[in-house]
Amino acid sequence: QQPVQSPQAVILREGEDAVINCSSSKALYSVHWYRQKHGEAPVFLMILLKGGEQKGHEKISASFNEKKQQSSLYLTASQLSYSGTYFCGTEMNTGNQFYFGTGTSLTVIP
Amino acid sequence: KAGVTQTPRYLIKTRGQQVTLSCSPISGHRSVSWYQQTPGQGLQFLFEYFSETQRNKGNFPGRFSGRQFSNSRSEMNVSTLELGDSALYLCASSLAVLGGSYEQYFGPGTRLTVT
Numbered sequence: 001q002q003p004v005q006s007p008q009a010v011i012l013r014e015g016e017d018a019v020i021n022c023s024s025s026k027a028l029y030s031v032h033w034y035r036q037k038h039g040e041a042p043v044f045l046m047i048l049l050k051g052g053e054q055k056g057h058e059k060i061s062a063s064f065n066e067k068k069q070q071s072s073l074y075l076t077a078s079q080l081s082y083s084g085t086y087f088c089g090t091e092m093n094t095g096n097q098f099y100f101g102t103g104t105s106l107t108v109i110p
Numbered sequence: 111k112a113g114v115t116q117t118p119r120y121l122i123k124t125r126g127q128q129v130t131l132s133c134s135p136i137s138g139h140r141s142v143s144w145y146q147q148t149p150g151q152g153l154q155f156l157f158e159y160f161s162e163t164q165r166n167k168g169n170f171p172g173r174f175s176g177r178q179f180s181n182s183r184s185e186m187n188v189s190t191l192e193l194g195d196s197a198l199y200l201c202a203s204s205l206a207v208l209g210g211s212y213e214q215y216f217g218p219g220t221r222l223t224v225t
Contacts (some may be wrong), residue, residue, distance in 0.1 A: 002152075029209065029210070030209055030210055030211070032209075032213065032214075034214075034216075040218075041114075041200065041217060041218050041219060042153070042200070042202075042214075042216045042217035043216070044214065044215070045214040047211055047212075047213060049210070049211060053211065055211055055213070085154060089152060089153075091208075091209035091210070096142075098155060098158075098166070098208050098209050099152035099155060100145070100152050100154075100155065101152060102150070102152035103152045103153075104149065
């Protein structure tokens with residue numbers, strides 16, 4: 001039931017774009033995205049709900065394909081500050097089940 | 111507004127001992143969730159408490175338990191510690207129940223080392 005994230009790791013140069021994917025085998029009600037910098041606590045980025053509602057930071061964009069139970073996080077014109085590990089958290093349609101993926105390590109280099 | 115606080119920040123215990131970790135949520139938040147984080151395993155959900163009731167529990171043995179007080183502060187307890195319990199334990203608070211349209215705010219974590 002833990003969602004699968006891909007890629008596991010990615011290295012970008014400043015200004016490049018990246019897409020991080022999150023897939024579940026179960027029907028989802030919501031997908032949450034967080035970023036964790038080394039030695040720090042995870043920080044909220046975005047929530048996507050079944051039905052299309054989204055909530056999050058203006059500079060972050062993401063999508064939620066309800067039919068495929070997949071979500072993607074889009075990082076455009078990457079900056080050094082984007083480096084960290086990105087986690088998706090998924091809430092099942094049945095409720096009361098919330099799981100985080102194993103994370104995607106993103107490194108932005110000058 | 112003060113963030114989520116966790117105490118202690120670091121802890122070293124020996125196998126067989128028990129440990130209690132504490133979490134104070136953001137004022138007004140009623141949901142507290144606990145996670146175990148180890149390299150390669152990501153964030154493993156332990157349990158969620160809402161209004162002093164355990165609402166949800168992850169796939170962890172009964173040695174892991176928790177509770178929430180009327181002021182929403184939460185504690186988690188691990189009994190009969192094993193080497194594999196060494197991890198960063200994070201708690202997160204939320205305005206309402208975990209999931210839906212409510213984001214979580216994480217504390218800095220407690221680093222537990224079992225020797």
